[in-house]
Amino acid sequence: MGTSMGPSLYSPIAENSINVFILLGLGSSVGFFSGLCGVGGGFLMTPLLTMIGIPPTIAAASDSNQIVASAASGTYAHSRLGGVDFKMGLFLFAGGMVGSTIGVRIVESLKAQGHIDFIIRILYVVLLGGVGAYMMAEGVSCLRKDAVPDPADKSLKPSLWDRSCGVLPWPVRFGKSGITLSPILPLVAGCLVGMVAAILGVGGGFIMLPTMCYVLRMPIRVVVGTNLFQELLVCTNVTILQAAENHTVDLVLALTLLAGSTVGAQFGARLSHRINADYLKIIFASVVLIIMVKIFLELVIAPDLMLTLMGEQ
Amino acid sequence: MMRVGSNKFNVCLLCAGFLFVALWGKVLAAPAELTVSPKVVRIGTWYDGVKIRVRALIPQDCQAVLELRGEPAQTRLMRKEQVWGMWKNGEEILEQGVPALYLAMSTDPKLLSRSNKKPSWGYEAISRRISFTGGVGNIAHRQLFDEFLRLKENRGRYGIFPGGASIQVLPERGQRVEGVFNLPSRLPRGNYHVTLSVVKDGRVVSKEMRPLKVALVGFPAAIFELAHKHALAYGILAAGIAIISGFLVGLLFQFIGKSDSKGL
Numbered sequence: 001m002g003t004s005m006g007p008s009l010y011s012p013i014a015e016n017s018i019n020v021f022i023l024l025g026l027g028s029s030v031g032f033f034s035g036l037c038g039v040g041g042g043f044l045m046t047p048l049l050t051m052i053g054i055p056p057t058i059a060a061a062s063d064s065n066q067i068v069a070s071a072a073s074g075t076y077a078h079s080r081l082g083g084v085d086f087k088m089g090l091f092l093f094a095g096g097m098v099g100s101t102i103g104v105r106i107v108e109s110l111k112a113q114g115h116i117d118f119i120i121r122i123l124y125v126v127l128l129g130g131v132g133a134y135m136m137a138e139g140v141s142c143l144r145k146d147a148v149p150d151p152a153d154k155s156l157k158p159s160l161w162d163r164s165c166g167v168l169p170w171p172v173r174f175g176k177s178g179i180t181l182s183p184i185l186p187l188v189a190g191c192l193v194g195m196v197a198a199i200l201g202v203g204g205g206f207i208m209l210p211t212m213c214y215v216l217r218m219p220i221r222v223v224v225g226t227n228l229f230q231e232l233l234v235c236t237n238v239t240i241l242q243a244a245e246n247h248t249v250d251l252v253l254a255l256t257l258l259a260g261s262t263v264g265a266q267f268g269a270r271l272s273h274r275i276n277a278d279y280l281k282i283i284f285a286s287v288v289l290i291i292m293v294k295i296f297l298e299l300v301i302a303p304d305l306m307l308t309l310m311g312e313q
Numbered sequence: 314m315m316r317v318g319s320n321k322f323n324v325c326l327l328c329a330g331f332l333f334v335a336l337w338g339k340v341l342a343a344p345a346e347l348t349v350s351p352k353v354v355r356i357g358t359w360y361d362g363v364k365i366r367v368r369a370l371i372p373q374d375c376q377a378v379l380e381l382r383g384e385p386a387q388t389r390l391m392r393k394e395q396v397w398g399m400w401k402n403g404e405e406i407l408e409q410g411v412p413a414l415y416l417a418m419s420t421d422p423k424l425l426s427r428s429n430k431k432p433s434w435g436y437e438a439i440s441r442r443i444s445f446t447g448g449v450g451n452i453a454h455r456q457l458f459d460e461f462l463r464l465k466e467n468r469g470r471y472g473i474f475p476g477g478a479s480i481q482v483l484p485e486r487g488q489r490v491e492g493v494f495n496l497p498s499r500l501p502r503g504n505y506h507v508t509l510s511v512v513k514d515g516r517v518v519s520k521e522m523r524p525l526k527v528a529l530v531g532f533p534a535a536i537f538e539l540a541h542k543h544a545l546a547y548g549i550l551a552a553g554i555a556i557i558s559g560f561l562v563g564l565l566f567q568f569i570g571k572s573d574s575k576g577l
Contacts, residue, residue: 008361008498012533013540017361017498053499065551072559073566080567118401232559236552243548247540251551252358252533258555262562299399305467306460310389310405 013250014058020256022052027260031070034205034261035077035268036275037224037284042067043128043206043291045257054253061248062257064238069258070265071232077269078225085176085222089229091183092208095190096197096234103195110199120200124295127196131210132288139281177218177226189215194234205231206288220277224269346370347509347521354496354527362469365494365525367478370487371511375518376421377490378434378510379478381525383414384503390461392448404448408461411443413501414470418477418492424512425475433517434510435473436462469497502527 008017026048030041042063049059078084110119168182189211197204205227212223243249272280347369354363367379387409391402417434419425425435432438440458449457465471478492490509505525510517529537539547 007359010356010358010360010498010533012356012529012537015499015501017359065555068552068555069559069562072556073562074559076560076563077566080563118396118399122399232556236556239552239555240545240548243540243551244545247544249540249548249551251536251540251547251554254551254555255558258558262559265559266562266566301400303393303400305464306393307390307406307457307464308393308402309464309468310391 009252009256011054011058011250011253013062013248014054014253016053018052018054018253023253023256024260026052027066027257028264029260030257031073031261031264032268033264033287034067034070034228035074035265035270036272037205037209037268037280037287041070041205041261043124043200044287047291047294049253054250057246058248058250058253061239061242061246062250062253064235064242065249065251065254066257066261067231067235068239069254070261071228071235073262074228074265074269075225075232077266078228081225081269081273082176083222083225083273084229085174085218085226086229087172088174088177088186088216088218088222089226089233091186092190092193092226092230093233095187095192096194096204096230097237098187099191099194100197100234100238102191103197103199106195107199121295121299123196123200125292125299127200127207128288128292128295131206132285132292134285135210135281136285136289139278139285142278143276143282174218177216177222179217181216185216190230197234204234206284209284220280224272347507347523349507349523349525352523352525354500354525355530356500356502356527356533357531358533360498360533362498362500363496365496365507367490367492367494367507367509369490369509369521370483371490371509372487372513372518373482374513375488376419376424376512377478377480378417378419378424378512379490379492379494380434380508380510381414381416381494381496381505382412382508383501383505385409385411386413388413390464392452392457392460404450406445406447406449406457408443408445411439413503414496414505415439415465416472416474416494418474418494420476420478420480420490421512422475425473436471468499469495470499496527500527502529 006019006021008019009023010017026045030045030048033044034041042060045063045066046056046059049063050056054062075084168184170182170184171180172183173180189208193204193208193211196207208227208230209223212218212227213220218226239249347367350366350368351363354365365381367381369377369379371377387407390406390408391404392406393400394403395401417425424432427435427437440455443458443461445454445457445461462471478490481489481491483489494507503526505527507523507525509521511519511521528534539550
């Protein structure tokens with residue numbers, strides 16, 4: 001039952017009522033973070049919604065729906081500031097479609113074996129821990145050196161990775177990013193990220209951002225907006241599929257969340273263009289590590305309830 | 314004359330006997346009055362759980378047990394198990410035979426206590442009806458049942474309130490019983506019923522039952538209908554609303570940004 005702190009909204013798909021202020025607060029906070037760091041926030045919002053009593057399947061699908069709004073709002077804000085590489089976004093999306101289809105098949109296979117939630121949690125801990133620790137170390141190290149090395153900085157001596165990428169065929173100029181790259185790379189990167197994102201049930205921004213920075217060598221000024229653009233496309237697709245096949249999209253829940261997230265995303269996007277990129281990395285890494293620790297603790301601490309309802313796990 | 318008088322006396326005695334037995338029987342089997350309010354729970358946009366008020370009139374020297382239960386349903390459960398120091402869900406366990414929702418209260422706390430070994434109500438009665446199949450392994454039925462109760466109570470779907478119903482003696486009209494059931498916000502739609510059991514000297518002397526319907530109405534009902542009957546259109550609508558909302562907020566903030574810069 002909702003608290004007496006304010007009105008509660010009944011969400012008919014989740015079959016539960018939730019305090020409006022809690023939903024608006026969650027939406028605006030995650031939206032702010034989404035606009036600031038250029039991630040959809042699915043890896044944040046889904047566990048938070050689960051904590052307030054929404055079944056995970058409905059939380060994930062409805063969250064995809066609200067990410068569409070915050071990503072649209074964020075894409076618009078970043079595109080006005082010249083921070084979206086639409087061509088790169090479309091290549092990443094194309095790869096992501098293939099990857100997410102493969103990922104869904106992997107999920108079905110793991111589900112049949114009955115270990116999906118356990119494997120997902122371990123994957124989360126490993127991925128979030130790796131990405132978070134790496135970005136935190138780099139952000140802190142850059143701040144200490146008081147230097148801001150841009151991954152796409154051409155003045156630096158090309159690394160082995162850069163030289164290997166240069167060998168790939170059909171180089172295409174990505175004007176907004178200021179890089180020339182074979183489309184094979186964003187397609188493969190999009191595919192891999194899409195696959196992991198489908199297994200974890202998130203938009204994949206927290207994996208896509210480091211991939212754009214360190215694999216595709218995109219400058220950080222377009223990374224945030226471009227990721228939001230590809231998340232807009234991916235999550236639109238996921239929302240329609242989830243609604244049509246699983247009936248797990250709750251429009252009431254999504255509308256309330258997006259009322260907060262679209263506004264929060266605007267403030268976040270504005271701040272992201274004023275804040276030092278290394279601080280952005282440290283903020284992002286901190287949130288990622290906090291979520292990782294929470295999931296790790298859930299794995300090792302004895303649960304209060306030994307039984308769970310199927311579909312709530 | 315004496316014989317006639319004796320016969321009259323016998324007839325009077327017989328009539329008095331019949332009257333006594335009839336009246337006593339009426340007291341024992343007196344149909345208790347039971348009212349439930351509201352009779353239909355309408356789950357609308359602002360639904361956040363509801364209080365179901367139950368009132369009953371029962372004979373003198375009786376106690377009452379009030380139960381609110383849903384239809385029996387199968388529940389698919391998973392039990393946590395530890396592997397390499399980490400907790401994971403084990404094999405699926407299927408539970409069946411008991412209602413999806415069960416709330417009970419009594420006027421006398423003893424009636425719902427677990428020391429009551431042969432009750433027709435409460436958790437002891439449910440434990441006799443429930444069955445667990447599937448990945449049960451060698452877990453004891455009692456242990457599994459206790460874990461099931463903890464889960465159900467955590468979700469607000471099971472609850473026992475010994476002495477939770479009030480009882481008041483009315484002059485010449487028996488006793489008035491009142492109780493309030495708090496239905497959770499996470500409430501499945503469907504048919505429920507409220508049962509009143511009138512108890513005298515440990516025996517149930519009468520039972521009354523009233524139906525209670527839980528239905529979606531208004532906006533939640535429309536959304537539920539659309540999501541299940543026109544799922545693809547619903548998905549496109551949901552994505553479309555989100556895209557438009559996002560861009561509208563973007564435009565709004567562009568306008569606000571321009572106003573701010575002009576102001577500066």
